[in-house]
Amino acid sequence: MRSPLVALLLATVLHAQDAERRPPNIVFLFTDDHAPHAISAYGSKVNVTPNIDRLASDGMLFRNSFCGNSICGPSRATILTGLHSHGNGFRQNGDKFDGEQTTFPKLLKAAGYTTAMLGKWHLTSDPTGFDYWEVLPGQGVYYNPDLIGPNGRRRVEGYCTDVVTDLALDWLESAKESGKPFLLMCQHKAPHRPWQPGPQELGMFRDATIPEPATLFDDHSTRGPAAAKHTMGVEDHLLMAYDLQCPVDEKERLYGYWANTRKRMTDAQREAWDAAFAAENEEFLASRPTGEALVRWKYQRYMKNYLRCVAGVDRNIGRVLDWLDENGLRENTIVVYSSDQGFYLGDHGWYDKRWMYEESFQMPLIVRWPGHAMPGSTSTSLVQNIDYGPTFLAAAGVDIPGSMHGRSLVPLLEGRTPRDWRQSVYYHYYESNSEHTVPAHEGVRTSRYKLIHFYEPRYDYWELYDLEKDPDEMQNLADAPSAKLVRAELEAELLRLKRQYAVPGS
Numbered sequence: 001m002r003s004p005l006v007a008l009l010l011a012t013v014l015h016a017q018d019a020e021r022r023p024p025n026i027v028f029l030f031t032d033d034h035a036p037h038a039i040s041a042y043g044s045k046v047n048v049t050p051n052i053d054r055l056a057s058d059g060m061l062f063r064n065s066f067c068g069n070s071i072c073g074p075s076r077a078t079i080l081t082g083l084h085s086h087g088n089g090f091r092q093n094g095d096k097f098d099g100e101q102t103t104f105p106k107l108l109k110a111a112g113y114t115t116a117m118l119g120k121w122h123l124t125s126d127p128t129g130f131d132y133w134e135v136l137p138g139q140g141v142y143y144n145p146d147l148i149g150p151n152g153r154r155r156v157e158g159y160c161t162d163v164v165t166d167l168a169l170d171w172l173e174s175a176k177e178s179g180k181p182f183l184l185m186c187q188h189k190a191p192h193r194p195w196q197p198g199p200q201e202l203g204m205f206r207d208a209t210i211p212e213p214a215t216l217f218d219d220h221s222t223r224g225p226a227a228a229k230h231t232m233g234v235e236d237h238l239l240m241a242y243d244l245q246c247p248v249d250e251k252e253r254l255y256g257y258w259a260n261t262r263k264r265m266t267d268a269q270r271e272a273w274d275a276a277f278a279a280e281n282e283e284f285l286a287s288r289p290t291g292e293a294l295v296r297w298k299y300q301r302y303m304k305n306y307l308r309c310v311a312g313v314d315r316n317i318g319r320v321l322d323w324l325d326e327n328g329l330r331e332n333t334i335v336v337y338s339s340d341q342g343f344y345l346g347d348h349g350w351y352d353k354r355w356m357y358e359e360s361f362q363m364p365l366i367v368r369w370p371g372h373a374m375p376g377s378t379s380t381s382l383v384q385n386i387d388y389g390p391t392f393l394a395a396a397g398v399d400i401p402g403s404m405h406g407r408s409l410v411p412l413l414e415g416r417t418p419r420d421w422r423q424s425v426y427y428h429y430y431e432s433n434s435e436h437t438v439p440a441h442e443g444v445r446t447s448r449y450k451l452i453h454f455y456e457p458r459y460d461y462w463e464l465y466d467l468e469k470d471p472d473e474m475q476n477l478a479d480a481p482s483a484k485l486v487r488a489e490l491e492a493e494l495l496r497l498k499r500q501y502a503v504p505g506s
Contacts, residue, residue: 004025023113023181023396024369025333027320028388030079030185031313032072032120033353034339036065036364038310045211046345047307051318052366055337057350059368060377060413066425066445067341067385070353070360072192073097073122074430075340075385080104082404083187084501085428090123092431097123101169102401104389105183106130111398116171119164119187126150126165130185132171136160140189142196142263157266159198160172161190161309164317169323176327181396186320191343193351194242196261197308199269202276204311205304212299215472217292218348221472226459232344232352232436234302235295243351244301246281299346306345332394335368347472354438356427356452357473361445368396381412382425382447405501423447426497432456444494451478451490464490 036042039049041056042063067075069085077083077090080103085091089098106129117127121135135151145160146153147167156163168186175182197204216234220227231237241247241258252258262270280301289297317337324330342362344350351499352362363385367373371393386406394408395401411418424446432440439459443452450473452463462478463488477483498506 016142023111024285024334025175025181025329026108026113026183026392027324027333027335028183028185028187028338029317029320029335029394030119030187031339032187032189033343034191034310034313034364035343035345035359036362037359038307038343038345039364041366042364046303047310049310049314049323051314052337052364054318054321054469055366055368056376058370058375059335059366060373060379060410062365062367062379062381062383062409064380064382064447065338065363065384066361066427067363067383068425068427069429070341070355070427071327071431072340073124073365074281076121076123076187076246077183078385079388082386082401082406084386084405084426084503085430086503087405087501092434093122095124095127099125099128102204102403103129104392105185105399107393107401108183108396111396113174113183113396114178115185115475116168116175117187118167118171119185120189120192121187124299134167136189139192141261141264142189142198143261145189154277156502159200159312161188161198161316163314164188165319168320172323172327174404176329183392188313188316189285190313191306193310194245194257195302195305196245197276197305198312199272200315201308202272204308210300210303210307212296213345213347215348215474216295216299216346218474220348223476224454224459224461224463226439226441226454227348227355229437232350232354232438234298234346234349234351237436238298238302238351239419244298245277245305246284246301248285294342295349302351304344331370334392336388337364337366338385339364354429354431354436356429356441356443356445356450358467358471367409367413369413372410374415377415378448379412379417381417382407382422382445384425409453424493424497426494426501426503427452428503433458442494442498444490444497446490446493449486449490451487451494462487471475 038044039052041053072343074085074090074095082089091333106114115130117130117133127133127444134147137148142160144157146155241252241256247253247258324333341353342360343353344359347359387409388406390400390406391409394410424444428442439450439454439456441454448468450465463476464478466475
């Protein structure tokens with residue numbers, strides 16, 4: 001007969017072995033338009049994100065993480081399918097996602113995972129491959145959001161980022177009791193336009209001055225002609241009421257988006273909202289700055305509200321991390337933080353995304369996987385959102401379909417860079433000259449260079465940047481004699497990638 005001590009030691013060993021064999025839980029925390037340079041783990045000069053930094057301290061931060069198409073819906077479709085936009089059929093916002101195609105949540109569900117999708121979906125069709133889902137209609141709203149699920153539509157009182165996190169924590173409680181490994185996709189609206197902060201963050205940055213980017217007053221004269229024809233400028237295109245929460249006339253106060261937002265709020269929410277903006281708005285309307293002073297005022301208002309929305313996300317990420325710790329699930333749960341693309345924080349005088357330039361092309365990607373990703377580690381390998389699905393499948397021990405364009409990041413997470421890891425990434429933006437008048441373009445990026453081809457009749461030209469010497473992409477070298485050989489090599493690489501991914505017309 002075994003002694004009690006031996007029995008206890010044996011039980012402990014068997015429990016550890018069982019935990020090691022058990023597929024990891026996956027918590028995917030995703031936001032909309034969160035630029036890496038608004039994350040302190042990435043070296044932000046404008047804010048601090050302690051809970052996202054907490055993930056980075058405990059896991060791996062990817063410094064060369066990119067999207068394949070810098071716009072909301074297409075990035076989400078790519079993550080689900082592991083395919084570039086032409087492969088999954090969702091090229092631009094307004095398309096309808098084909099829910100019948102293979103997605104990583106479906107494959108995990110078939111492998112025994114319980115799965116949930118909560119928050120911003122933005123793919124027109126209903127989610128598939130999830131045991132439970134409740135999503136925002138379209139873009140959703142910040143205050144007292146509506147949610148759509150299999151049982152219909154309902155309105156939930158509260159701030160959207162808090163509401164989605166509440167739903168996530170409730171679902172996690174049920175998933176814990178199921179005994180199955182789980183996949184949670186918790187996807188926030190924030191910090192998407194129109195940048196409406198939650199009640200807890202309204203007072204942040206009130207007396208601060210947010211540092212301006214060096215390129216705030218860029219005139220785009222050293223790039224190609226399309227950049228100068230944009231309609232996404234801080235100076236000319238941020239709307240006073242819709243974007244900056246400062247209605248300038250009676251009509252906007254009574255009938256515009258400002259008025260509709262306030263009508264949706266509860267009395268307490270409205271009181272806090274008005275207290276946050278009233279004095280500053282009155283001061284602005286009394287002084288009416290012009291020229292560079294107006295640009296600077298707009299930049300400060302835009303950035304403070306954007307960063308307040310980010311702070312709400314960060315606070316709620318802390319809630320999820322705390323729940324995992326308190327419920328003993330930290331060690332066997334992969335936690336991923338990312339956003340659908342980057343964003344312009346006044347860089348080059350812009351807001352929004354779409355371009356293949358670095359600020360909108362880069363995505364944050366931070367992965368905590370205890371026992372696999374070394375705490376505080378970084379990777380400089382080139383990765384893309386086509387890799388997310390394959391990574392989740394590989395981590396769960398599920399076969400990756402050969403049709404997926406992406407590769408598993410598991411070797412990188414474990415500190416092993418395969419000898420045949422990619423040396424370039426492909427990009428293609430399709431939403432031609434719609435909102436913000438950004439033309440369709442495609443391109444290739446290596447560790448040092450970037451080649452972009454604008455291919456429309458109105459804009460048919462190339463841009464080439466040396467990212468080592470010109471990280472702000474201010475000097476287009478496409479027609480420089482000194483860059484002739486580099487351009488030829490990149491054009492050949494672009495063609496190779498298009499053939500590899502079976503891009504139509506290649």
